[in-house]
Amino acid sequence: MSDPGGSLEIQLTPSSDGLVCTIVSTRPVAAASAFVGRSPEETTARLPLLFSICARAQAGACAAAFEQASGRVASPIIRGRREAAIAAETIREHLWRILLDWPTLLGEPPCRDDMASALALSNRILSRLDPAGDLFGVGARTAAGHTPGQAPGLDVLLADLHDLLTHKVLGVPPEHWLSLIGDPSGFERWCRNTETVAARLLRSLLESGEASLGKTTIPALPRLSEKDLIARLSAPDWAEFVAAPTWQGQPRETSPFTRVHPLPLIEVYGAGLLVRLAAQLTEVATGLRLLSRGPVGNAGAQPTSAGGNGIGLGRVFAARGLLAHVVRVEDGRVREYRILAPTEWNFHPRGVVVRALESLPPGPEEQLRRQAELLITAIDPCVAFKLTC
Amino acid sequence: MCLAIPARITSIDVAADTAKVALGSVGKEISLALIEDAAVGDYVLIHVGYALNKISEEEAQRTLEMIAEMGLLEEEQELDPEPTSTVAGSGGQR
Numbered sequence A: 001m002s003d004p005g006g007s008l009e010i011q012l013t014p015s016s017d018g019l020v021c022t023i024v025s026t027r028p029v030a031a032a033s034a035f036v037g038r039s040p041e042e043t044t045a046r047l048p049l050l051f052s053i054c055a056r057a058q059a060g061a062c063a064a065a066f067e068q069a070s071g072r073v074a075s076p077i078i079r080g081r082r083e084a085a086i087a088a089e090t091i092r093e094h095l096w097r098i099l100l101d102w103p104t105l106l107g108e109p110p111c112r113d114d115m116a117s118a119l120a121l122s123n124r125i126l127s128r129l130d131p132a133g134d135l136f137g138v139g140a141r142t143a144a145g146h147t148p149g150q151a152p153g154l155d156v157l158l159a160d161l162h163d164l165l166t167h168k169v170l171g172v173p174p175e176h177w178l179s180l181i182g183d184p185s186g187f188e189r190w191c192r193n194t195e196t197v198a199a200r201l202l203r204s205l206l207e208s209g210e211a212s213l214g215k216t217t218i219p220a221l222p223r224l225s226e227k228d229l230i231a232r233l234s235a236p237d238w239a240e241f242v243a244a245p246t247w248q249g250q251p252r253e254t255s256p257f258t259r260v261h262p263l264p265l266i267e268v269y270g271a272g273l274l275v276r277l278a279a280q281l282t283e284v285a286t287g288l289r290l291l292s293r294g295p296v297g298n299a300g301a302q303p304t305s306a307g308g309n310g311i312g313l314g315r316v317f318a319a320r321g322l323l324a325h326v327v328r329v330e331d332g333r334v335r336e337y338r339i340l341a342p343t344e345w346n347f348h349p350r351g352v353v354v355r356a357l358e359s360l361p362p363g364p365e366e367q368l369r370r371q372a373e374l375l376i377t378a379i380d381p382c383v384a385f386k387l388t389c
Numbered sequence B: 001m002c003l004a005i006p007a008r009i010t011s012i013d014v015a016a017d018t019a020k021v022a023l024g025s026v027g028k029e030i031s032l033a034l035i036e037d038a039a040v041g042d043y044v045l046i047h048v049g050y051a052l053n054k055i056s057e058e059e060a061q062r063t064l065e066m067i068a069e070m071g072l073l074e075e076e077q078e079l080d081p082e083p084t085s086t087v088a089g090s091g092g093q094r
Helices: A031-035 A040-050 A055-069 A076-105 A112-129 A154-170 A174-180 A184-193 A197-208 A226-234 A238-243 A256-260 A263-269 A273-297 A342-346 A352-358 A365-379 B057-069
Strands: A007-015 A018-025 A311-318 A321-330 A333-340 A384-388 B005-013 B018-023 B026-031 B043-047 B050-055
Touching: A007 A352, A007 A365, A018 A352, A031 A040, A031 A333, A040 A055, A040 A333, A040 B057, A055 A076, A055 A311, A055 A321, A076 A112, A076 A154, A076 A197, A076 A273, A076 A311, A076 A365, A112 A154, A112 B050, A154 A174, A154 A197, A154 A273, A174 A184, A174 A273, A184 A197, A184 A263, A197 A273, A226 A238, A226 A311, A226 A321, A226 A333, A238 A333, A256 A273, A256 A321, A263 A273, A273 A365, A321 A342, A352 A365, A365 A384, B005 B026, B005 B057, B018 B043, B026 B043, B026 B050, B043 B057, B050 B057
Parallel strands: A007 A384
Antiparallel strands: A007 A018, A311 A321, A321 A333, B005 B018, B005 B043, B018 B026, B043 B050
């Protein structure tokens, strides 16, 4: 059996005009149609079990969509706590790349013990944020809703996460690292003087002259209006759209890079590989900052506007980019359920990964493969990929 | 989307920190490096060669049923979460 989560086949072929990249995806982009006919309550309970890799982001988009469809608005405390849970999940997803995949790009074994610690810590943090497991229920009114403060015991866990990020990932406290994003000379000193895997990978790019590899002109996905996005996901060709989305006829990018967009570093190193990897590190540090503010501090998270006409849109920024769910509910049953995931934007057949790979310089196959692996990892699909050069 | 597949542990190699899991009639070796206290008979979520976390049998069955309803499981199950020609290490989890 092939992996039910699907995979990406990425092929790079030399031609007289340079490299040609093709991507074939087997991701089950219309799988959410399986919720048609179920109740919103059953769907919110089952969906995170199914899409369990980014379960909180998926559950957050799902809850927001159903709440809008039914005219409900989650309380600020619930919104804040949901946002915190999604941030914890985002940190975990980025650490997976940084601790398991980045070492192999340096020819080193994965940091499995550190990732095991991060995973256990992440699970404990998520349990504190959602002790009853109902935070993402439609109209959630959990204990979180009655406790307008920090989740009990969370401070200690966040201190442990701070230590893990400081000693195993960033080499400096996360807040200090964030200051480097606006300070290219300090950032370069960090790359050259820090001995974590992350710093050594970025340093290797500086030393090999590969920091700006993969620059493209694919624009960032703009903030789309609810009306436009619902209309596009409800159109007769919605299945083609969620498989290979474009906006105004153009492929777009939605990723940590477009969200962080660290202009001072882009001006020095270009919008290429080094800055993309730095953006993932930035999201780890900003995620901890968000968690440390607590659910009250996060209550500024924008509520989905109340609708109540049976149609709802839920949007969250997941680890790999914007995740959008659209639902249509009639007579207490789901009639349509559509999901638009970031991987389909970023791994579009004419999208940012394709253009970045096609921009690689000519060279020996081994070099081409290594550089392609670096770029794909930096843009980060959420499924396995097979690269053929 | 990003699915993780539930599977039941059928044997454990403590020294290697790996386990064999069963999904349908097919077995697969996975790493237990990221979780603690896994035991034979436990259900775990598998993603590209790693056990991510333990789940209850009920949760595993419900998830497998949903995957099957979506037509994403074939009759002859073969858990193949780590493509052989995928870039070593990276490309792995996803």
